[in-house]
Amino acid sequence: MKNKNYIGKIKSIEKINNDVFKINISSSLENCKSGQFISVLCPNKTLRRPFSIYDFDKENKILSILIKLKGEGTKYLSSLKENDEINFLAPLGNSFELFKDKNALLVGAGIGIAPMLFLKKEMNEKNINNYLISGFKTKEEIIKGSDETIVGGSVLDNIENIIKNKKIDVIYSCGPNIVLKKLSQTAKKLNIPCYVALERVMACSIGVCRGCIIKLIRNNEINNFSVCKEGPIFKGEEVLWD
Numbered sequence: 001m002k003n004k005n006y007i008g009k010i011k012s013i014e015k016i017n018n019d020v021f022k023i024n025i026s027s028s029l030e031n032c033k034s035g036q037f038i039s040v041l042c043p044n045k046t047l048r049r050p051f052s053i054y055d056f057d058k059e060n061k062i063l064s065i066l067i068k069l070k071g072e073g074t075k076y077l078s079s080l081k082e083n084d085e086i087n088f089l090a091p092l093g094n095s096f097e098l099f100k101d102k103n104a105l106l107v108g109a110g111i112g113i114a115p116m117l118f119l120k121k122e123m124n125e126k127n128i129n130n131y132l133i134s135g136f137k138t139k140e141e142i143i144k145g146s147d148e149t150i151v152g153g154s155v156l157d158n159i160e161n162i163i164k165n166k167k168i169d170v171i172y173s174c175g176p177n178i179v180l181k182k183l184s185q186t187a188k189k190l191n192i193p194c195y196v197a198l199e200r201v202m203a204c205s206i207g208v209c210r211g212c213i214i215k216l217i218r219n220n221e222i223n224n225f226s227v228c229k230e231g232p233i234f235k236g237e238e239v240l241w242d
Ligand SMILES: Cc1cc2nc3c(=O)[nH]c(=O)nc-3n(C[C@H](O)[C@H](O)[C@H](O)COP(=O)(O)OP(=O)(O)OC[C@H]3O[C@@H](n4cnc5c(N)ncnc54)[C@H](O)[C@@H]3O)c2cc1C
Pocket: 037, 047, 048, 049, 050, 051, 052, 053, 065, 066, 067, 068, 069, 070, 071, 072, 073, 074, 075, 111, 114, 115, 198, 199, 200, 201, 202, 232
């Protein structure tokens, strides 16, 4: 589906915890897939702000994002009220590849749980076996919906046992780069494909400015790829981590 510029309306905003809000947006967007994102225009800001799609209610055409307060853009978004207009580009980027007969492990760290919960919903609808493990620094930061939640420690502490015990065939993850890098290395060691959803600062979000380039090694060649258009989902084993 080609991306377009939408003017949606805020349907509702829910406070999930101290600094995370769920924003439900009503618009004419008809479809999107897990792993894709939207890019939102904030007043007086040149650059749009990218957010993963957290949920999509196709019947009622309601798109949801989870925003964690960071700077002025997210502060503005959290202050929106019902019926306020919201200008966004969607659906952006590629989406997660799904495999019907594979046992999937989903790993979300912090706000990285947002696209994982949408992926889990899609997998449940398609009867794909999945297990979602999430990690948060404190119990106040927990975002619900996982099969297992780690608080304090690393989401990766027991990951090899989980992969073996649950006979995992494929891994999907979103979170800080260090988590994605380590998880990709573990997956490579165990010979399991691992898809990672990357975050980069984005100026245009549509593949024009080349500001979000990363390097991948594919077929023994190193080449540049844009996170916003050719990503944000990549195979972890192909990413040249910093
Ligand atoms: C593909 C993608 C998906 C994302 N999904 C989510 C999500 O579901 N929920 C969520 O809370 N956040 C998500 N982020 C991060 C989110 O875009 C930033 O937190 C947000 O842009 C911060 O804007 P700000 O004005 O509040 O902060 P400021 O720090 O004032 O932003 C200044 C500039 O830096 C950029 N920026 C700051 N932090 C980040 C970051 N971590 N990643 C990319 N750009 C950043 C901003 O877009 C802006 O251009 C995602 C980022 C990407 C690239």
